[in-house]
Amino acid sequence: MNNILTIDGPSGVGKGTVARIMAQKLGWNLLDSGAIYRAFALAIDEREIDISDENALVEVANGLDLEFKIQPESQLVSVFLDGEEVSKTLRTQQTGELASRLATVKNIRLALLKRQREFAQPPGLVADGRDMGTVVFVQAPVKIFLTADAAERANRRLKQLQQQGSKGIISQILAEVKARDERDCSRKYSPLKPAKDAVTIDTTELSIDEVIFQVNKLVTNN
Numbered sequence: 001m002n003n004i005l006t007i008d009g010p011s012g013v014g015k016g017t018v019a020r021i022m023a024q025k026l027g028w029n030l031l032d033s034g035a036i037y038r039a040f041a042l043a044i045d046e047r048e049i050d051i052s053d054e055n056a057l058v059e060v061a062n063g064l065d066l067e068f069k070i071q072p073e074s075q076l077v078s079v080f081l082d083g084e085e086v087s088k089t090l091r092t093q094q095t096g097e098l099a100s101r102l103a104t105v106k107n108i109r110l111a112l113l114k115r116q117r118e119f120a121q122p123p124g125l126v127a128d129g130r131d132m133g134t135v136v137f138v139q140a141p142v143k144i145f146l147t148a149d150a151a152e153r154a155n156r157r158l159k160q161l162q163q164q165g166s167k168g169i170i171s172q173i174l175a176e177v178k179a180r181d182e183r184d185c186s187r188k189y190s191p192l193k194p195a196k197d198a199v200t201i202d203t204t205e206l207s208i209d210e211v212i213f214q215v216n217k218l219v220t221n222n
């Protein structure tokens with residue numbers, strides 16, 4: 001299947017929003033690969049698996065009972081782990097942090113690869129994450145790499161938290177964003193970097209509509 005649009009970039013850059021809007025516009029399927037890493041982290045945490053036991057980690061990754069369901073009204077994706085809805089729990093800072101640590105392990109990445117590739121179904125797929133264009137869907141004809149200043153990404157995170165009725169401290173969020181960037185970019189396997197054939201868009205000064213306009217142009221001109 002060749003209708004694949006990949007959107008990679010660091011945390012808090014807005015990939016998820018751009019990917020969701022593009023999938024809606026194109027009528028394509030949507031893969032939030034970060035949610036797979038987060039659900040895996042949640043499973044490890046809930047089962048109290050020793051994170052230094054690689055065999056046990058890979059066994060859980062291979063047997064992960066995970067389901068994504070699209071809510072028809074909002075087009076938002078609900079995630080079910082072992083039959084239980086975990087969409088909200090997935091988004092916590094703690095789960096993101098554990099996901100990012102576990103995502104450095106090569107055999108875990110390999111175990112989760114097939115599950116991600118299964119999303120490539122007609123009529124097309126919009127996939128967002130860190131290595132969609134470099135590893136998971138190298139054949140994708142349009143690859144986007146979104147960037148934005150860390151301070152702007154931390155601001156966006158804070159606003160998102162506030163909209164959800166939660167609080168946050170900007171200096172703390174910024175430190176977390178930077179720590180996650182550092183780990184995601186410096187890991188040995190599938191580090192966060194633009195694919196050679198990706199188009200990089202710096203979104204620091206752009207609205208979501210402006211980003212969508214640029215991405216849409218790249219897809220329709222392809």
Ligand code: C5P
Nearest residue numbers: 011033034035037099100103129130131
């Ligand atoms: O994108 P999100 O913040 O939900 O991802 C959580 C963590 O999962 C990231 O910090 C990253 O370490 C890992 N991840 C990854 N590869 C992907 C998607 C997410 O390593 N394709």
